[in-house]
Amino acid sequence: MKQRTIWFILAAVCLAFTLVNAQEMAPIKIDLPKPMFVGTPQNMSVPNLEKPLGKARPPFLAPVGTENVAEGKSVASTDEEPIIGEIDMITDSDKEAADGSYVELGPFLQHVTIDLEKKQNIYAVILWHFHKQPRVYFDVIVQVSDDPDFVKDVKTIFNNDIDNSAGLGVGKDNHYVETSEGKLIDAKGVQGRYVRCYSAGNNNNDLNHYIEVAVYGKPVE
Amino acid sequence: MSRFLKIYLLYILLFFIAAAIRLPQLNLRPMHTDEAVHGIKFGALLDEGYYRYDKNEYHGPTLNYFTLFPAWIRHQNSIDQVSERTLRLVPVFFGLGLILLLLPLVRQCGWTAVTGAAFFTALSPFMVFYSRYYIQEILLVFFTFGLMVSGWRYIQNRHWGWMVAAGAFAGFMYATKETWVIAAFAIFAASALLVVMDKQWRAQVMGIRFLHLFAGFFTAIFVVSLFFSSFLTNMAGIWDSVLAYKTYFTRASANDWHLHPWYFYFKKLLCPTFSNGLCISEWVVVVFSAIGIWHVFRYKNSSLSLNFFRLTALYALISAVIYALIPYKTPWCLLGFYHGFIVLAGYGLAVSLQWRVKGRFFVYVTLGIGVFHLIWSAWVANYKMYDDPANPCVYAHTSRDVFAIVNRIKEYAAIHEDGQNMYIEVICPGGDYWPFPWYLRACHRVGWWSAVDENVPAAPVILAKPEIEADLLHKLYVLPPPGEKNLYLPMFQEYKELRPGVEIRGYVVKELWDEFEASTFR
Numbered sequence: 001m002k003q004r005t006i007w008f009i010l011a012a013v014c015l016a017f018t019l020v021n022a023q024e025m026a027p028i029k030i031d032l033p034k035p036m037f038v039g040t041p042q043n044m045s046v047p048n049l050e051k052p053l054g055k056a057r058p059p060f061l062a063p064v065g066t067e068n069v070a071e072g073k074s075v076a077s078t079d080e081e082p083i084i085g086e087i088d089m090i091t092d093s094d095k096e097a098a099d100g101s102y103v104e105l106g107p108f109l110q111h112v113t114i115d116l117e118k119k120q121n122i123y124a125v126i127l128w129h130f131h132k133q134p135r136v137y138f139d140v141i142v143q144v145s146d147d148p149d150f151v152k153d154v155k156t157i158f159n160n161d162i163d164n165s166a167g168l169g170v171g172k173d174n175h176y177v178e179t180s181e182g183k184l185i186d187a188k189g190v191q192g193r194y195v196r197c198y199s200a201g202n203n204n205n206d207l208n209h210y211i212e213v214a215v216y217g218k219p220v221e
Numbered sequence: 222m223s224r225f226l227k228i229y230l231l232y233i234l235l236f237f238i239a240a241a242i243r244l245p246q247l248n249l250r251p252m253h254t255d256e257a258v259h260g261i262k263f264g265a266l267l268d269e270g271y272y273r274y275d276k277n278e279y280h281g282p283t284l285n286y287f288t289l290f291p292a293w294i295r296h297q298n299s300i301d302q303v304s305e306r307t308l309r310l311v312p313v314f315f316g317l318g319l320i321l322l323l324l325p326l327v328r329q330c331g332w333t334a335v336t337g338a339a340f341f342t343a344l345s346p347f348m349v350f351y352s353r354y355y356i357q358e359i360l361l362v363f364f365t366f367g368l369m370v371s372g373w374r375y376i377q378n379r380h381w382g383w384m385v386a387a388g389a390f391a392g393f394m395y396a397t398k399e400t401w402v403i404a405a406f407a408i409f410a411a412s413a414l415l416v417v418m419d420k421q422w423r424a425q426v427m428g429i430r431f432l433h434l435f436a437g438f439f440t441a442i443f444v445v446s447l448f449f450s451s452f453l454t455n456m457a458g459i460w461d462s463v464l465a466y467k468t469y470f471t472r473a474s475a476n477d478w479h480l481h482p483w484y485f486y487f488k489k490l491l492c493p494t495f496s497n498g499l500c501i502s503e504w505v506v507v508v509f510s511a512i513g514i515w516h517v518f519r520y521k522n523s524s525l526s527l528n529f530f531r532l533t534a535l536y537a538l539i540s541a542v543i544y545a546l547i548p549y550k551t552p553w554c555l556l557g558f559y560h561g562f563i564v565l566a567g568y569g570l571a572v573s574l575q576w577r578v579k580g581r582f583f584v585y586v587t588l589g590i591g592v593f594h595l596i597w598s599a600w601v602a603n604y605k606m607y608d609d610p611a612n613p614c615v616y617a618h619t620s621r622d623v624f625a626i627v628n629r630i631k632e633y634a635a636i637h638e639d640g641q642n643m644y645i646e647v648i649c650p651g652g653d654y655w656p657f658p659w660y661l662r663a664c665h666r667v668g669w670w671s672a673v674d675e676n677v678p679a680a681p682v683i684l685a686k687p688e689i690e691a692d693l694l695h696k697l698y699v700l701p702p703p704g705e706k707n708l709y710l711p712m713f714q715e716y717k718e719l720r721p722g723v724e725i726r727g728y729v730v731k732e733l734w735d736e737f738e739a740s741t742f743r
Contacts, residue, residue: 032668032677035261036652039278040551040617041254042478044721047611051716052724134722177722206482 046136046203048162050174057181062123062216068093069122070114070195070215077112079105083207087112090210095182097132097211107206109139109166111198112213119146120217122187125157127197128211131178137208138175139166139200142185144192155192158185166198182212191220228332232324232339239320239343242599243313243352248305250607251619256355257656260308263288264300264662272451274458276465280357281396282448287311287360301663308355315363316352319560322366325374330526331571338567341506344595345563346602347490350614351553353603357398358553362560364393365404369536372408373529376425381433388437392444395462399469403543404557411535419531421523483545486555489613501598501606501613505591510562513569514538530568537561552616610721619656622717626684626727627660629712633682633729634664636736642666646680648673648689653723657684675700679707681730690726710734 075087085103090112094101105112122144129137139161145154159171176183195215199208252260263285266272272285291310297303320339327335342348351359367390375383394401416423449458493502517530540558544550573584606612608621630645637643645667647654652671661667668677673692685693698706712727719725729737 032666033670035654035658035669036671037258037262037278038254038652038655040479041653041655041720041723043610043617044723045610045616046721047609049610049721051718052722053716136722204477 042134044134044136044177044203046138046175048160048174049136050176052177052179057184060124060184060186063121063218065218066123066216067218068214069116069120069217069219070213073117074115075112075213076115077105078110079208082106090114090213093212095128095180095212097130097180102130102209102211105208105210107201107208109198109200110208111196112210113148113150113194113196114213114215115148116193116195116215116217119191119193119220120215121220122157122190122192122195122215122217124216125185125187125195125197126182126212126214126216127185128180128182128213129178129199129202130209130211131180133204135178135202135204136175137178137199137202139171139198140173140175140183141166141168141171141198143168143196143198144187144190144194145196146191146193148194150194150196153192155190157187157190161200166200168198182214187217228336232336235336235339235343236317236320239317239339240313242344242349242603243316246604247309247313247353249604250353251621251623252305252656252659253354253356253618254655256305256308257659259284259355260303260305260656260659261300261662263308264303267292267297267303268299273455274449274451274461274465276461277468280398281462282451283360283393283397284311284355284357286448287314305355309353312352312354312356312359315359316348318363319348319359319366322363322370323564325370326529329377330529330568333571333574334530334568336567337509337570338564340592341509341563341566341570341595342560344592344599345503345506345559346501346595346598347503347552347556347559347614348563349599349603350607351556354553356553358556361394361397361401361404362556364390364397365401365408365557366560366564368394369408369533373532375433376422376429377525379428379430379433381430381436384433384437385440388440389444391437392441392448395441395445396448399465400554400557402466403540407536407540407543407558408532410539411532414535415528415532419523419528421525422528425525479551480548481550485550486541486544486552486559489552489555490559500594501602503595503598505587505595506563506566508587508591509566509569509573510537511569512573513565513567516569516572517565530565533561533564537565552614617720620718620720622725623656623660623719626712626717626725627657629727630661630664630682630684633733633737636740637681637733639666643682644668644678644680646670646677646683646685648683648685648693649725650686650688653686653719654684679730681733682712683709683728685726685728687724687726693728707731 070091071093073091075090077087083104083106087103089101089103091114125142127140127142129135140158141156141161142158143150143154143156147153156169158173159169160173160175161168161171164170195213197213201207258279262279266285267289272282274282288308288311291307292303295307297307319342323335323339368387371383371386371390375387391405394404412426416426445462446459447453449462450456451458490503491507493500493504513530514534517527517534537558540561544554544558570588574581576584602612602614608618609615634641634643641663642665645661645664647657647667648670650671654669658669668680673689673696675696679697683693697709708731709728710731712729717725717727
């Protein structure tokens, strides 16, 4: 009888302990925030827009010794008096989107030309127009030539001018959204001394912006 | 068969064509942010009978209240049951109503002009697109045109009923969208200009009876008071509807997201848009409306019907200039003035069909090619490129990816022990997670954040923008004590976007991911 009482008390203690524990394990009631009403979002009305990778771009391979041959080189532009910044900022290695890091050129078709000082084997060009907000620049055309006036022996390595509004031929490349990692253009080892980049406004306004242009290459031996 | 019967049958046929191009697959296009916001706001009205006018956003109450009718007819008593089809039936109804509103003009303005206007209204890609879009714009166009038609009929026959109808339409305009002031001003200015230009019109306007005018004004005030006071349950709403104009006048140049050059609307209407070999444009409407405008101002003779089209032309031109001058632009705003041009295109068509034989041949050829292209454009804009940024009707539209994301979340909920009560975190800076609140309205434990909240437990399913991923990783893997850090996997291997250029990422706890993969394998 005494043993039965002890077992009964033990069972009651276990049950009570279980109940207490069960109470401790009860789910916490969370007041979940309700959705916040918002206005019409920003539009990105751009045909032929390529989808971003959604992850970091893998590093590209290039021959040993390839480097940014545009760094610190002189730049000429169709807009000699930019609205904001200086033309030299395009090759100063500063790729930040903050004020003071970009140059703002006038509206409509504008171009900048980088003098690499000598003929280079160019493997890649990376463009940063403006990435503080998602933007798409129109008529982005990149050409390489030995001629500073780009009259003869011009090689086009990128062209997304789908309606030939820039008058340099219809481009087959896609529009793209500007990101902090810049637009990588495969130059396929083309040779030349001058690199010219065109643009004709963006989806937000008619102005043209450049943060940086990097040209990865090696001098032609 | 009598001539009138033939014409009535043609009109009925046009109405059915308009219905046939508007009604199918109303849930095909993903919900735009604005549609989803209005949908959730309607849910509060349906579920709780709650509506309060917000003077800062979301426009007037007519859209919400009129949506009660399709919901009741379809026996949908809670927002969980309401579908996109139910919501979009409201603009479809008013889009079709625009065709019926032309009928009171038949006797004076002629069958050809009215049927032509009905035809272009039925097939215009912009009119079709925004007749399937759950926002206030097509309602405003309907009420504006209703005011013009009933006002003109009153001028014509002095019957007080038309003045009361005009008052009601004016009241509904006010209760629909704050931009009604532009339409009202354009009608007033057009009428005033016509008073200066035309003696007959001047005499007719001067003959308006004060008592009738008062009846119309009283009707307008009655409609406005009823709707803005949420049917007499919130009298402050009436005053808020006046205060709202301060907000909207400031907005006209404040938010640079929607600031566009003056030619924004005209480019959308006039420049054909190409994508994947497909072309959308409204050139045939523009051509015939130009003929119509040229004709109404060419002759100095006066008639009541001609004055209606003169009034419409002046209204369309004045409102087009106003909309072009306002820097804040969204494509649906163009409907306000563009509908005037569509009506004039009907008149232009009627005029050009009376040209001599050679000219008429040219009209038939233009009309044939133009109509074929218009039908093609309406189909492409609404059933093929309905979310493509190259479509001129599309603006900041939700990507089709949203369907894949929502379906995957529903699949997770189906195997999760909590089912529809599965806890979900959605974290997007600035509240940029719409239209997910609409699509996840049947999930009852969804939290919506603009930043990572470290004080709440992590959900088994998380949707987030890439820019907060670092904070999210900190919450998932740094804050929890050792042994309590759950592993998360990406919901999708490929890039998913909320809108073009706006990425959204999904994360799912590994246990649920395993269970889901096992279930799909089974």
